[in-house]
Structure formats: structure tokens, C-alpha cells
Amino acid sequence: MEAAISAKKPLKKRYGKLLASQRRFAYLALLIPVLVLSTFILLPTILAGYYSFTSFNMVTEPTFIGWSNYIRLFKDPIFIAALCNTTIYMVACVILQVSIGLGLGMVVTRTWLKGKVLFRTIYFLPVVLSMVAVAIIWQWVFDARVGLLNMALDVFGVAAQPWLKSSSQALLAIIIISVWKFTGYNVVIFTAAIQNLPIEYYEAAAVDGSNGWTDFWYITLPLIKPSILFTTITSAIGSFQAFDAVYVITQGTGGPNFSTMTLLVYLYKHAFDNMKFGYGSAVSIVMFVILIILTLIQLRIGESSTARDF
Amino acid sequence: MKTLTISRKQYASSNVLNRISSFLVRMLVYAIAISVTISVIIPLLWVVFTAFKSLPETYVWPPTILPEQWRVDNIALLFERVPQFGRFFINSVLVSVPLVLLNLFFCSLAGYVFAKFDFPAKNLLFILVLATIMIPFQVTMIPAYRILSTLGWNNTYMGLIIPGMVGAFGIFLMRQFMTSIPTELIEAARIDGASEFRIYWQIIIPSTTPAFAALAIFTFLESWNSFLWPLIVIDTPEMRTLPLGLALLNTQFIAQWPLIMIATLLTSLPVIIIYIIFQRQFIHGILLSGIKQ
Numbered sequence: 274m275e276a277a278i279s280a281k282k283p284l285k286k287r288y289g290k291l292l293a294s295q296r297r298f299a300y301l302a303l304l305i306p307v308l309v310l311s312t313f314i315l316l317p318t319i320l321a322g323y324y325s326f327t328s329f330n331m332v333t334e335p336t337f338i339g340w341s342n343y344i345r346l347f348k349d350p351i352f353i354a355a356l357c358n359t360t361i362y363m364v365a366c367v368i369l370q371v372s373i374g375l376g377l378g379m380v381v382t383r384t385w386l387k388g389k390v391l392f393r394t395i396y397f398l399p400v401v402l403s404m405v406a407v408a409i410i411w412q413w414v415f416d417a418r419v420g421l422l423n424m425a426l427d428v429f430g431v432a433a434q435p436w437l438k439s440s441s442q443a444l445l446a447i448i449i450i451s452v453w454k455f456t457g458y459n460v461v462i463f464t465a466a467i468q469n470l471p472i473e474y475y476e477a478a479a480v481d482g483s484n485g486w487t488d489f490w491y492i493t494l495p496l497i498k499p500s501i502l503f504t505t506i507t508s509a510i511g512s513f514q515a516f517d518a519v520y521v522i523t524q525g526t527g528g529p530n531f532s533t534m535t536l537l538v539y540l541y542k543h544a545f546d547n548m549k550f551g552y553g554s555a556v557s558i559v560m561f562v563i564l565i566i567l568t569l570i571q572l573r574i575g576e577s578s579t580a581r582d583f
Numbered sequence: 584m585k586t587l588t589i590s591r592k593q594y595a596s597s598n599v600l601n602r603i604s605s606f607l608v609r610m611l612v613y614a615i616a617i618s619v620t621i622s623v624i625i626p627l628l629w630v631v632f633t634a635f636k637s638l639p640e641t642y643v644w645p646p647t648i649l650p651e652q653w654r655v656d657n658i659a660l661l662f663e664r665v666p667q668f669g670r671f672f673i674n675s676v677l678v679s680v681p682l683v684l685l686n687l688f689f690c691s692l693a694g695y696v697f698a699k700f701d702f703p704a705k706n707l708l709f710i711l712v713l714a715t716i717m718i719p720f721q722v723t724m725i726p727a728y729r730i731l732s733t734l735g736w737n738n739t740y741m742g743l744i745i746p747g748m749v750g751a752f753g754i755f756l757m758r759q760f761m762t763s764i765p766t767e768l769i770e771a772a773r774i775d776g777a778s779e780f781r782i783y784w785q786i787i788i789p790s791t792t793p794a795f796a797a798l799a800i801f802t803f804l805e806s807w808n809s810f811l812w813p814l815i816v817i818d819t820p821e822m823r824t825l826p827l828g829l830a831l832l833n834t835q836f837i838a839q840w841p842l843i844m845i846a847t848l849l850t851s852l853p854v855i856i857i858y859i860i861f862q863r864q865f866i867h868g869i870l871l872s873g874i875k876q
Contacts, residue, residue: 294779296700296703298696298780299696299702302696303696305748305749306690306749306754307708307711307712310712310715311711313723313727313730313746314715314718314727315718317723317724317727317730318722318723320726321723331729377616380612380616383609385609386613392616395620395623395624396619396623398627398855398858401857402851402855403807403825403829403850403854404810405810405826406826406847409833409843409847410626410627412833413840413844414626419840421626421629461866462870516810516811517810517811520814537811541811545815550729554726556721557725561718561719561722
């Protein structure tokens with residue numbers, strides 16, 4: 274009895290030591306990641322909420338002013354314009370990026386298509402480029418005098434368009450740029466989803482006399498719903514935060530005549546150009562709330578539509 | 584018997600129709616695939632051609648497609664007109680490379696601990712990390728900039744590197760991979776007396792190389808192309824990274840297309856080369872990022 278205990282004791286001690294060393298390792302490993310994430314994301318989030326109720330220029334301490342920033346915000350016609358532009362831009366980007374992405378995903382998954390890999394490689398290429406470079410390339414494609422697009426239109430006898438210099442066409446031009454840049458990402462997501470569909474479904478449908486269209490509507494589309502939901506959410510979140518292209522092309526003005534002013538450009542301009550950091554924080558909180566609502570709506574739609582299917 | 588022959592006839596005619604329609608569909612699919620390819624490639628080729636034209640040649644009508652003469656010395660001209668361009672490039676490398684290495688190290692370490700360890704407050708810490716993934720950048724940027732200024736890191740490499748040295752997405756990606764490593768393997772190494780760090784270094788890292796490759800590529804792309812954060816942190820010309828430098832160039836040399844295009848080309852070339860070499864890992868990484876949702 275005694276011998277058994279004494280034999281057990283050191284083992285238990287060793288086990289405890291082992292656990293302690295594991296614990297120490299775990300905390301050490303997490304120390305820096307948690308410190309960095311807390312300092313540069315969690316703490317700032319709380320501070321952003323606080324700053325949004327203050328007047329703050331980064332030189333003197335913030336002074337509390339209640340809801341003033343938010344009230345001023347919704348009274349500013351340029352903010353309303355930015356809100357509208359961002360909404361139009363986001364809706365257009367989501368529709369185009371998801372539908373074109375899905376269409377191209379269908380195209381590059383046809384088994385008989387030759388050069389699939391090459392097509393996929395090229396479609397994804399714009400995704401890896403910097404948005405600044407893409408914006409510069411397209412600013413020149415859209416150039417009224419020497420731009421590629423007007424040259425191409427000239428071939429078809431269409432008169433030169435002002436594009437980025439016109440307040441009615443500039444936002445459309447920015448939409449085209451982001452479709453060119455980001456659609457390749459959705460192509461990759463859809464390609465993988467379509468390739469993973471079990472071939473038996475199509476074989477069974479073929480026995481029942483299905484064709485390409487019925488296959489697409491009744492098999493492919495319902496089965497890749499999760500991918501459609503995913504690309505819709507990522508495209509929406511991404512385009513809601515549009516900044517680089519507009520900033521580079523309009524030099525931060527959101528022009529001409531605020532027609533390309535997005536929420537993030539508006540935020541940047543007020544915070545970092547005009548040093549109104551409290552006001553900028555209020556914009557960021559409004560954007561945050563809209564993003565949360567958007568995501569929740571999309572998840573709800575996704576949930577209910579998948580629930581109906583199964 | 585009669586019905587059978589009719590149905591055979593019908594079958595034959597529908598077969599011909601099917602063939603014609605499937606031929607048309609194939610033509611249509613090829614037409615789409617090729618025209619999209621052209622619309623992606625043409626602007627990029629045009630950049631390359633224009634980069635090596637003379638300035639007057641970019642304004643002639645009708646336009647030339649290939650340069651009349653390939654002016655390779657346009658590259659030298661860029662460095663002459665914008666002497667800091669080389670510095671922009673070095674800055675981008677000096678920021679991107681440490682960011683990749685730090686992310687690989689800290690994300691994998693944290694991912695490993697979350698996947699394979701049990702310790703008090705694990706769930707709390709995990710929720711903390713989880714929360715950061717949902718907070719958009721524009722919410723944190725103003726206060727983060729203030730914290731950075733307090734630390735005296737604005738306009739420094741530290742300011743560009745430290746806030747991005749670890750990310751929730753990387754931690755999740757790594758955790759996902761580490762979960763599938765058999766725990767017995769780790770236990771066995773412990774019994775053999777290996778230290779915890781040695782187990783991580785010599786067993787865990789080698790068995791999760793695909794995750795490392797994916798995260799490395801992601802982090803590199805993100806940091807090489809990053810624009811908004813450097814725009815906030817950096818305010819002297821010599822500390823600019825390539826995207827900032829390019830944006831500056833674009834405002835300084837309006838309509839000097841060869842100069843702007845050569846700079847665009849030099850900025851984009853590293854990512855294009857890396858993309859072409861590591862295509863498979865890129866696609867893999869994109870798909871992994873989809874899994875996290």
C-alpha cells in the first residue's frame with residue numbers, strides 16, 4: 274500500500290509539472306497576439322465609440338459633445354450623397370460580381386473546355402494587383418482623349434465619352450473598375466463549388482431527360498447556394514468599404530461634384546485632412562452599424578432559403 | 584411496334600437538334616471565355632506597350648499598338664525623374680517581408696495553442712480573437728492612429744508592421760489545420776522529453792506547410808498592396824511604400840503616360856511573378872478563406 278502510493282506520487286508530480294509547462298507555453302504563445310489585437314483592434318473599437326461623441330483633433334484631449342456629430346452628419350448633404358453613392362455602388366458591384374463570377378465559374382468548369390487552367394489564371398490576375406495600380410490603369414483606359422475605351426467606341430462610331438470627368442458617368446466607371454478587379458475572386462469560389470458537386474446528380478437527371486438549362490436551374494443553382502451567399506456577403510462588405518480607387522482617381526475629392534464620394538473617402542477626408550477625428554469616428558460607427566445590419570439580413574435570407582430546401 | 588418506331592425517329596431528330604444546340608452552346612461558351620480573357624489582358628498589355636513608348640507617341644491618332652521603338656531607357660528616366668522610386672520599392676520589401684514572417688510565426692503559434700492546449704481562460708481569449716475579425720478597419724483606424732502616435736510610431740516601419748503582425752484570420756486558418764494533427768504525436772514527443780517549443784518547431788510546423796504557404800501569400804499580397812493604413816501612418820516622401828509612391832506619382836506627372844505606366848508595371852511585376860509561380864497555393868488560400876465563413 275505504502276509502496277504503491279510512493280510510486281504514484283512522483284508520477285503525479287511529474288504530470289502536474291508537465292501541465293504547468295504546457296500552460297506556461299500556451300500563455301507565452303498567446304501573449305503577443307492578444308496584446309497586439311487588444312491594442313490595435315479591441316481598444317480602438319471602444320475608443321471609436323467614445324470619440325464619436327466628442328470633438329477631437331488629436332492635439333488637445335477630446336471634449337464630450339453628445340450626439341452633435343451624428344446630428345451634423347445626417348444634416349450634411351455630402352454625407353447623404355456619400356451614403357447614396359456607396360449604396361448604389363455596393364448593389365451594382367454585388368449583382369455584377371456575383372452573377373458574372375457565377376457565369377464564368379460555369380464556363381470554366383465545362384469538362385470539354387480547352388485551356389481551362391489558362392482562363393482561370395487570367396481571370397484571377399486582377400485580384401492580385403494593387404488597387405492603386407488598377408485605378409491608375411483604368412483612369413487611363415477611361416481617359417477621354419487617349420483612353421482605350423473611347424478608342425474602342427470610336428471603332429463602332431460612338432462619340433467619345435467623358436467618363437471619369439462627368440458626374441453622371443464617374444460612378445459607373447468606378448463600378449466597372451471594381452468588377453474588373455474583384456470578379457476573379459468569385460470565379461474561384463464558384464469554380465470550386467461547382468467542381469465539388471456530385472456527378473451522380475447530373476447522371477440521374479440525364480436519365481430523366483434533363484438538358485443544360487434544367488441542370489443549371491434545378492441542380493447546380495440550389496446546391497451552390499452557400500457559395501452565392503458567401504460571395505454576396507464578401508462582395509457587399511468589400512464594396513461598402515470602397516476607398517483606394519476613388520481616392521487615387523479623384524485625389525481624395527470624390528469628384529466630379531461628389532458623384533463618386535463614398536463613405537470611407539468622406540470619413541478619411543474629414544478625419545485626416547480636416548482633423549475632425551470625432552466627426553470621422555461618428556462616420557465609422559454609422560458604417561459599422563450598417564455593415565452589421567447588412568450581414569445579419571444576408572445571413573437571415575441565406576438561412577431561410579436553405580431551410581426551405583431541406 | 585408503331586410507337587416504338589416513332590419514338591426512334593423522334594429520338595434521332597432530337598439527337599440532331601441536341602447536337603446542333605450543344606454545338607451552339609459550346610461556341611457561346613468559348614466566345615464568353617475568350618472575350619473575358621481579352622478584356623482582362625488588353626489593358627495590361629497596353630500598360631506594357633505604353634511604358635516603352637515616347638511621350639508624343641502616346642498622343643498620336645490613330646494610336647500605335649506596339650511602340651515604334653522600345654524605349655527601355657524609360658526605366659532609367661523614371662528613376663531620374665523620381666529618384667525615390669527605388670526607396671519606395673525597398674520600403675515595400677522592408678514592410679512586407681517582416682509582416683509575412685511575423686504573421687507566420689505568431690498566427691501559427693496561437694493557432695496551435697488554441698487547437699491543442701487546455702488552459703484556464705482559453706475560451707475567453709478565443710472569443711477575444713474571434714471578436715476582432717468582425718470589426719471593420721475603418722472603425723479602428725482613427726484610435727489606432729492615435730495609439731500609434733502616442734507610442735511615437737507614426738512615420739516609421741514599426742507603425743506599418745506592428746499593428747498588422749498578427750491577425751485573427753491567420754490564427755483561425757492555422758487552428759483549422761493544427762486540429763487535424765494527431766494529439767498522440769504531440770504526447771509521444773512530450774514523453775520523449777521534447778520541450779513544448781521544440782514540438783511546435785520540429786513537429787507542428789513541418790506538418791502544416793500548406794497552411795503556411797497560403798498564409799504567407801495572403802499576407803504578402805495584403806501588405807504589398809496595402810494603401811489606406813500607410814496613407815495614414817506615413818507623411819514623408821522617403822517613407823512611402825510603392826502604392827503610396829505610385830499614387831503620388833500619378834498626381835505629380837499628370838498625363839505623362841509612359842512614366843506612370845512604367846511605375847505601375849514595376850509595382851505590379853513582383854505580385855504577378857509570385858502569382859504565376861505560386862498559382863496553386865493562391866487558389867488554395869482563397870478557398871481556405873472561404874471555409875472560415
